[in-house]
Amino acid sequence: MTDLAWIETALTGARPQAMGALLRYFRDLDRAEEAFQEACLRAMKTWPVKGPPRDPAAWLIFVGRNAALDSVRRDSRNTALPPDELISDLGDAEADMAERLDDSHYRDDILRLMFICCHPDLPATQQVALALRIVSGLSVREIANAFLVNEKAMEQRITRAKRRVSEADVPFAAPDAVDRAERLAAVAAMIYLIFNEGYSASGGEVHVREPLCEEAIRLARLLLRLFPAEPEIMGLLALMLLQHARTAARLDAEGNIVLLEDQDRGLWNRDKITEGLALVDKAMRHRKPGPYQVQAAIAALHARAAKPEDTDWQEINLLYQMLERLQPSPIVRLNRAVAVFKLQGAEAALLLVDPLKDRLSGYFYFHGVRGALLMELGRDREAHIAFDKAISLARTPAEAAHIRQHIDRLIAEGKAKAKSA
Amino acid sequence: MLYAILCYHDEDVVMSWSKAEDEAVLAKRKRVQKEFIERGKMGPAIRLVPTTGATTLRASGNEQLVLDGPFAETKEQLLGFYLVDCENLDEVVDFAKRMKEGESCTFEIRPVQIFEKGVLPEEVKVAS
Numbered sequence: 001m002t003d004l005a006w007i008e009t010a011l012t013g014a015r016p017q018a019m020g021a022l023l024r025y026f027r028d029l030d031r032a033e034e035a036f037q038e039a040c041l042r043a044m045k046t047w048p049v050k051g052p053p054r055d056p057a058a059w060l061i062f063v064g065r066n067a068a069l070d071s072v073r074r075d076s077r078n079t080a081l082p083p084d085e086l087i088s089d090l091g092d093a094e095a096d097m098a099e100r101l102d103d104s105h106y107r108d109d110i111l112r113l114m115f116i117c118c119h120p121d122l123p124a125t126q127q128v129a130l131a132l133r134i135v136s137g138l139s140v141r142e143i144a145n146a147f148l149v150n151e152k153a154m155e156q157r158i159t160r161a162k163r164r165v166s167e168a169d170v171p172f173a174a175p176d177a178v179d180r181a182e183r184l185a186a187v188a189a190m191i192y193l194i195f196n197e198g199y200s201a202s203g204g205e206v207h208v209r210e211p212l213c214e215e216a217i218r219l220a221r222l223l224l225r226l227f228p229a230e231p232e233i234m235g236l237l238a239l240m241l242l243q244h245a246r247t248a249a250r251l252d253a254e255g256n257i258v259l260l261e262d263q264d265r266g267l268w269n270r271d272k273i274t275e276g277l278a279l280v281d282k283a284m285r286h287r288k289p290g291p292y293q294v295q296a297a298i299a300a301l302h303a304r305a306a307k308p309e310d311t312d313w314q315e316i317n318l319l320y321q322m323l324e325r326l327q328p329s330p331i332v333r334l335n336r337a338v339a340v341f342k343l344q345g346a347e348a349a350l351l352l353v354d355p356l357k358d359r360l361s362g363y364f365y366f367h368g369v370r371g372a373l374l375m376e377l378g379r380d381r382e383a384h385i386a387f388d389k390a391i392s393l394a395r396t397p398a399e400a401a402h403i404r405q406h407i408d409r410l411i412a413e414g415k416a417k418a419k420s421a
Numbered sequence: 422m423l424y425a426i427l428c429y430h431d432e433d434v435v436m437s438w439s440k441a442e443d444e445a446v447l448a449k450r451k452r453v454q455k456e457f458i459e460r461g462k463m464g465p466a467i468r469l470v471p472t473t474g475a476t477t478l479r480a481s482g483n484e485q486l487v488l489d490g491p492f493a494e495t496k497e498q499l500l501g502f503y504l505v506d507c508e509n510l511d512e513v514v515d516f517a518k519r520m521k522e523g524e525s526c527t528f529e530i531r532p533v534q535i536f537e538k539g540v541l542p543e544e545v546k547v548a549s
Contacts, residue, residue: 005442006434006525013433052525055496218436224473225432228490237473271468278474282489 003048010056011040015137016222017057020109022064023116029134029162031068038071039064057106107226111183114223118186121168126161128193133158136215146197146212184227188236188292191219195240213244234283235293241276242299245269257402261308273303291327294319313342330359334366337373346376364393368403380410423464424505424513425533429497430526432471446524453519457505464504472498497527504533 018039022032039060053059117131129147132138138146144154198212220237227233249263258264280300283293298319305311320336333356341349350373353366360366371386387407394400438446457463477488491498503520507513510530517528 009434009437009442010431012437013431221436221471221473222433225490228473229488234473234489275470275474278470282474282476285487 004044007044007047007052010052011043011060012137014057014060016110016113016135017106018060018064019134019137020106020111020113021057021061022068023113024109025061025065026068029116029165033134034071035064035068036060038067042067110222110226111180111187114187114190114219115183116165118183118190119165119168120186121164122161124190124193126157126164127190128197129154129157130161130165131190131219132194132215135219138215142211146209184223184230184233187223188220188233191216191223192236192240192292194219195244199243210247213240213247216240217244229286231283231286231288232290232292234279235290235296238276238279238283239292239296239299241272241279242296242303245272245276245303251398255398255401256405257398260302261311265306268303276300277303289322289326291323294323294326298323311342313339317343330356331363331365334360334363334369337369341373341376346373349373350377362393364390364395364399367393368406371403371406375406375410380414384410422507422509423533423535424507424510425531426503426505426513426517426520427529427531428500428502428526429529430500431496432498432500434525435500436471449522450520453516453522457516462506464506466501466503468501469499500526 015036019032019036022035023029026032026035042063043056043060047053114131114135117134118127122130125147129143132143132146133140140155140158141151143158144151147154149157195213195216198209198214198216217237217240220233220240224230224233224237245268246260246263248269249265249267250258252258276296277300280293280296283296298316301312301316301319317336317339320332320339323332324336333352337349337352340352350370353370353373356366367386367390371383371390374380374383374386384407387403387410390403391400391407394403454463472491475489475491477491479486479488505513505516507516513530517530521528
């Protein structure tokens, strides 16, 4: 890698620590961001000449803090800034700083930073936007592109979120044990929201937005490194890795959706699967099941099957039953119906699916699954109606095209039947 | 003599590489390995799952303590290693230099001995 490329990756890696510490210092998101930006600019100038510092995060915190203080002083007294060489020749000062920044400090800073983005007063869309801006450092344009809104609207969304945060009474003390558990759950949910936005795009032309998935995975790794003994965080990271491992196989060359059982398993990313399976294994040892772990365990059973027919549907059905107990939801029931279909056939699955009609009538997958079950039972006319409904609810062209294939098959089979009759 | 080339790097930095960057690094290393493979000098390349996947056994009094992690105490983590068969240190240093070219990681070269050969089959399934 070139110097600049290396520096950029180092800046990305150090960002949460540095932003967290600067926020603790200034207690103001905008000021912390400006300080970090300034520190990054100086890093770009200094590091290629002097080589990378021993602890990039400590360097950035030190330089960012001084730069922001200087700018406050300059505003008030109009004195010139000291030359860069002076500021960047930190020597022992940087080492001292690194000494004082022990891991527990880092940990609370990052958690606080993430927690601020998950402030309960903020709607989920603002939480995610703020986290991507503040913790991940994506530009407003990048976030706007990811969520398919224009830049100005996203700018407003982030500004509004920042204002809410500054008006709310955000605790800056290190969180206690109870707070921490609560915060952790909120932060985990926010990370999974980011992942899902990337994994199953809620609209637009692109069906999968990989950078968002990768950012969510990066944040979950960070969180797990801060809380290495939390089985639910292991589960969350495992779940995302196992799902993301299938990315290359989820769409064909024409951009059509390829269902799990039709995917070329050779395209699945083995590194991510290995890591995901290791984490599921590790989490299970704690005997403290939670929704992320159970979902990860289900994804692990799919990942372990070399061929679709090797899939352990019995175990998957049991895991979905467990998930229904932990987190009852019609969507979980709908997913379980697929396992029941594999084990007991379409009739039994339809008995699970039909009662969900009222709650899931606006849900694309409900009509897709129902249509497939009806088609399996030879109830073609009803299947056709269900598929039409699914198409009307599709959020991406790929989803619509996928259902259209089913309808084409129904029509073709209908013609074949008419001919043979 | 057998040598292990241990690769250390800051996990944060490596994890923030894009897929293209990761592939570029691997492709370059592959080119360097080609000659070693042809001359029968290349052993397995081992990649360790990130430290979040680690479990540590530690003695605590009379008890065995099972811990999740190594904890992020150091900036650099052991990410994996190569096993190579070289004439001498010069040869392995030269090889490692070419492998490392343009990368910010640290390579540590350690002579190794096969202590027990083990019974794993040639083709070990990676994810089983």
